[in-house]
Each structure stands twice: as structure tokens, then as C-alpha cells.
Amino acid sequence: MGLLTWILIGLVAGIIAKLIMRDSYGWIVTILLGIVGAFVGGWVFGYFGGPGVTGFNLESILVASVGAIIVLFVYGLVSKKR
Numbered sequence: 739m740g741l742l743t744w745i746l747i748g749l750v751a752g753i754i755a756k757l758i759m760r761d762s763y764g765w766i767v768t769i770l771l772g773i774v775g776a777f778v779g780g781w782v783f784g785y786f787g788g789p790g791v792t793g794f795n796l797e798s799i800l801v802a803s804v805g806a807i808i809v810l811f812v813y814g815l816v817s818k819k820r
Contacts, residue, residue, distance in 0.1 A: 743794055744780075748773030751802035758803075759810050771813055772806040779805020 752772015761768060779801045783789060789797060 744776055745773055747794060747798055747802045748776035748806070750799055751776050751779070751806040754799070754803045755806035755810050759807060759814075761810055761814065763810075763813075768810065771809045772802070775804075775806025775809040776802035777805070778809055779803070781805075782808070 749769055749772060752769035752775065755772055755775060756763075756765070756768040763771075780798075782805060783801050788801070
């Protein structure tokens with residue numbers, strides 16, 4: 739799967755995560771964290787034997803969204819300590 743697909747899935751995952759988490763970060767920060775979350779979600783699901791991110795499909799968007807939620811949660815914990 740190409741880098742462009744990861745980025746597109748991350749964009750969608752970032753938007754979904756922003757709507758679910760109702761964070762106070764800007765859209766750009768959330769979308770960038772969503773892209774990172776796509777990589778994290780793919781790695782986490784792959785580590786536990788799941789399918790990970792396999793292409794631009796619903797399953798991959800869900801996996802990336804879970805990763806984006808994880809990244810947003812951790813980012814929230816780290817940024818509040820400052």
C-alpha cells in the first residue's frame with residue numbers, strides 16, 4: 739500500500755477521531771495526528787494478529803480511526819502536563 743493511501747486514510751481517520759473525541763485542537767493538528775494514528779492503528783492491529791490497514795476500504799478506515807483515537811488520547815495526556 740502506498741504512502742498516499744496511508745495519508746488519505748489518516749485524513750479520514752483524523753476527521754472521525756475529532757468527531758468522536760470532541761477535542762479542542764485545531765483541525766490541522768487533529769488531521770496530522772490522524773495520519774500518525776493510521777500508522778499506529780495499522781501497527782497495533784497487525785501486532786495482535788488483526789488485518790491492519792490493507793487499502794482504502796471501510797475496515798482500514800476503522801483500524802486507522804482506532805489508531806487516531808489512541809494518538810489523540812495520548813497527545814491530550816502529554817499536552818495537558820505542560
